[in-house]
Amino acid sequence: MAQLSLHGIKKRFRETAVLHGIDLEIGDREFVVFVGPSGCGKSTLLRLIAGLDPITDGEFFLNGQRMNDVAPSKRGIAMVFQSYALYPHMDVYENMAFGARLMGLSKDEVEARIAEAARMLRLEPLLQRKPRELSGGQRQRVAIGRALVRKPAVFLLDEPLSNLDAALRSEVRLEIARLHRQIGGTMIYVTHDQVEAMTLADKIVVMNAGRIEQVGSPRELYETPANTFVASFIGSPRMTLIDVTREGDRLSMKDGGGSLAPGALPDAAAMKLGVRSDAVLLTRGQGGEGFAGQVVYTEYLGDNAYVYVRLSDGTLLAARVGPNDGFEPDTPVTMTVAPGAAHFFSAEDGRRLAP
């Protein structure tokens, strides 16, 4: 059982403030993913939870027990690093046995745990190999196995897939998802890859510049982003944000390049209209209902295509179309928004506005 509570966690490295007060609850058996741009403090937060760096201010509780001053080895938390950090001179078996022996487990218990971890991670044929005789994906599985044999209550994984190529990434990603279902421990996973975040997480924590922007399920973050930062960060291609003014039930682009009526609107004179690529309706020609623009380029992806349009106010719009819709560069087009699919954000601070 592992339930984590973080209250007002701050971290400074000398003069540099990196975390500015993190409040977060993580439930037992949850798979939580920290995402955010490079340098936002994801790894730092993970290291504070592991006890590898001291917390400057705030409190961290694990199952109600204050952990701030508890040594890393006494926390019941295991961390898997992006670099694997395997011992090069030890074989796979010894790499996994090392930490377990330090815990004072009997020889039989160590053996039993390694056998179980090796079976779960399909490492049985590799136990006598040295790390240099393994592929990247196999090394990462050993690093996970080494954490597994300690039977920690909490697993911390810091960008565990970032050294792997695309095919291996999805393979090990499935492996980690399966492992989580099998062992049922609490997992905290750091990545800047939003596909990993969306596919693995029960709960995503979106971080930006040392603060939490939003916490929610992948669906909540995609469907109801709390602000323009989350709206742009979650979802690919990015949500397009257009500065608009409202008159009655119509929104106009600020340069006068057309207007549209996307349904119920929030009560504000100016706002940002957010549109995901799959909510854009694109027609050829200009002059009718909607915002005018010109096709810049098209990305063909086989099962569909993305058309990038420069709207008349300069905004770059991403629109998903069918693979055979063939919008040539420079084609004049008009966009509207599918009914009920528009997002609205404050023109002042970017917060989500309710219609």
Ligand SMILES: Nc1ncnc2c1ncn2[C@@H]1O[C@H](COP(=O)(O)OP(=O)(O)OP(=O)(O)O)[C@@H](O)[C@H]1O
């Ligand atoms: N030991 C340290 N001393 C000083 N500054 C540090 C130290 N460790 C991290 N930082 C700074 O803290 C900030 C957050 O770093 P952190 O590694 O937590 O970011 P991150 O979100 O994990 O980024 P990435 O996705 O690039 O790994 C960065 O500006 C980094 O330079």
